[in-house]
Amino acid sequence: MSKLIKYFRWYDYLLITLTIILTFLRVGFDLTLPDLMADIVSVVIENGSRSEIFSIGLEMLLYTVLAVISVFFISFLSSKVAARFANILRRKMYEKVQSFSAEEMNDFSVASLITRTTNDIQQVQNLVVSSLRMALRAPILAVGAIIKIWGRSSSLTLVTGISIFLIVVVITFIFIKVGPKFKIVQENIDDLNLVTRENLTGLREVRAHNAEEYQKEKFERVNEKLTNTNIYVNRILMMMHPFMNLILSGTSLAIVWVGAYLISQNSINLPTMMAFSQYAVQTVMGFMMLTITLMMFPRSFVSARRVSEVLQTKAKINSPLEPVTKTGETGTIEFKDVSFRHKDAEEYILKNINLKINKGETIGFIGSTGSGKSTLINLILRFYDVSEGTLFINGQNIKDYPLEQLHDLVGYIPQRAILFSGTIASNLRLGKKDASEEEMLQALKTADMDKFIKRQEDGLQYKVSRAGQNFSGGQKQRLSIARGIIKQREFFVFDDTFSALDNKTDSRVRKNLIKHIKGATTLIVSQRVGTIMNSDKIVVLDKGEIVGFGTHRELLKENKIYQEIASSQLSKENL
Ligand SMILES: Nc1ncnc2c1ncn2[C@@H]1O[C@H](COP(=O)(O)OP(=O)(O)OP(=O)(O)O)[C@@H](O)[C@H]1O
Ligand SMILES: [Mg+2]
Known part of the structure; x- marks a missing residue:
């Protein structure tokens, strides 16, 4: 007391x-x-x-x-x-x-x-x-x-x-x-x-x-x-x-x-x-x-x-007392000998991750379920801190960023789309406080939700009920994408965001995205080869380790795990 x-x-x-x-x-x-x-x-x-x-x-x-x-x-x-x-x-x-x-x-x-x-x-x-x-x-x-x-x-x-x-x-x-x-x-x-x-x-x-x-x-x-x-x-x-x-x-x-x-x-x-x-x-x-x-x-x-x-209780992850000023580098992410395990857990979820991502690149991440893809993404948003090694954003240790600044750098679209009760507009404004109507419509268009909005009498004021229950899984995901991309940022991270979309919508949204977020460094996690095959580089994760890194063509030729995933999903001519 x-x-x-x-x-x-x-x-x-x-x-x-x-x-x-x-x-x-x-x-x-x-x-x-x-x-x-x-x-x-x-x-x-x-x-x-x-x-x-x-x-x-x-x-x-x-x-x-x-x-x-x-x-x-x-x-x-x-x-x-x-x-x-x-x-x-x-x-x-x-x-x-x-x-x-x-x-x-x-x-x-x-x-x-x-x-x-x-x-x-x-x-x-x-x-x-x-x-x-x-x-x-x-x-x-x-x-x-x-x-x-x-x-x-x-x-x-x-x-x-x-x-x-x-x-x-x-x-x-x-x-x-x-x-x-x-x-x-x-x-x-x-x-x-x-x-x-x-x-x-x-x-x-x-x-x-x-x-x-x-x-x-x-x-x-x-x-x-x-x-x-x-x-x-x-x-x-x-x-x-x-x-x-x-x-x-x-x-x-x-x-x-x-x-x-x-x-x-x-x-x-x-x-x-x-x-x-x-x-x-x-x-x-x-x-x-x-x-x-x-x-x-x-x-x-x-x-x-x-x-x-x-x-x-002092939150373990918080802003540094003395934030470091900018390095001048932009759009880069580097994992250096990064390992991660949950508190009190014995097993490492990520092991010895070494990865350098350059400005403007689009990197795909693929791997079986539970291989650690989401965990890796979570490190970039500092939802967790690395257990060992260092993670650099723009050449600067991620722990030196004020959290607010870090979250401002990264547009994050989570694996499970979560909407808040309110309206479509109020949900989009979570992504950008002062978003104009035009910006909102543009973001919705990119996420292929504009037609839905146009059909509604209320338009942007269309009601979102608790946890977005009045939307289908795919609609929720697309609204979540629109919210994540409404603001221009240095990085965009899509954690299996396209999983609830059919192949056609998936490719349409991604095509729109390329135009919308041009110049930003983009990380796309997916279980579907089709979603990531056009990325500049693809990271193959298996049991927390990087077991492959290269383009679709390279990996198809020499990576066994990638070949297995690809052959189970793609038709002959795509392979
Ligand atoms: N809070 C937690 N505590 C302990 N272990 C966890 C926790 N969250 C996840 N894990 C473990 O971490 C591993 C990796 O999970 P992660 O969510 O990164 O996989 P993923 O590759 O994203 O899988 P999916 O493709 O199914 O989304 C899993 O084996 C899971 O059991
Ligand atoms: Mg995941």
Whole structure:
């Protein structure tokens, strides 16, 4: 929690100070009442006048009203501070997660990040509210009430002390039992989120495989686990309530009992005993609240730690502190003894890659599925960092580029086309913020999507629903291509982007591309020989190694793996 406190702003501290002042006032009002009541009793015993009783009663009413007003403002201020704090945390969390690379995303998992941004921050918000409402009031009340009873009667003070001791013991016992479970509850929620998410995104697959039962069992398992932990925690917490009541009532009773004896001995009088009984209850209540809030803290601390874990995580891949100025070279990429393996994995996905790509070249990458093509492309965008060796862009170590500048250099069209809800125009603008209508139409034309747009009444404002569900696979890919090429860049990277297009559309789009991105260095990954055979050079990847490099003709002649791929795909005359 201490690590989160820095996210409070000065304005919040102002509101918190105000809350503290109001809390003092409120406790002050509360603690005046028993004495006034004792006064009324004295007046009655001494046969005082009605108007005397009335004026004291009025005074009591005044203090009660003032206490209620303070409570109102305390509630209002604490809610406001807590809600603002949660807002800041959510924003910081969002910004942080944006900076995460694949590695950090894997470490936390999407499901857990969602729980942390929603449920855990909610717990922290609750913590702030209960701190300002209860935890603040508890010690003030306890101390205030003790001052009030101090020196009035040692026997009655002893009774109160015993009650306080009982309260502290009982609550401590309860929380020792449930404390460790709080962390488990949050982890169970993570699991539930994971299964729910997977199930909802894969609903069609589940149906198609008649796997509803299987998925349901999986869901029931995590649901059951969460329920059981919750029941356990709540059962024990619920026991707290009757115990508290028992002790509070017991305290009153014991004070009346002992008090009656003391009165008969003439060591105190009735009004004192009555006032004492009320102050004693306030004291015990103060300690009760104090213990409860102290014990509730660990629960919220679990959540606070989960939030701060995310906020403290430094994204491994980030911009260098001292970016190097340009080398003057443009359009070149060089892999020098590059190897790559995933964190904690033994096996290398890429081994000893040495490759130099010159300005303006078009390089094709081919290889069986899982041979490491996408991984190699990911290195160029620095989604991952090389494990060994160096990757140079424009003659400069890729790690020396500010990330933003690097991503600006490269137009990237991923293997899996992902669209965002909005319109076609809003999706294209992700590629270029200030793209004009003309530029958008041009990009769509290159990607062979212009005819589709022209058929639509809304044109560029045609709606894209969540994840682009209202488009076919090939349409999504072509929109993704249009988005990737709308801005002129030094490099373009197509990761198997043409796989969902039929051969004719594929070749039409590529022909358009040659005109559109003229002069840029272009990397095209594909499983289809036809897509890359006209490239200047072709890289053949196999199990993470470069096993061939040359033109289509050269590779056909001398590369066995390329020959195998080609002969399975091309007709005789093309070979
Ligand atoms: N996050 C990951 N953690 C561990 N291994 C991974 C991870 N992502 C991919 N791999 C492994 O890396 C290898 C290469 O994957 P990559 O996606 O680069 O293949 P690819 O050549 O692009 O295949 P495809 O043609 O099917 O797209 C695969 O064997 C895969 O199992
Ligand atoms: Mg791939």
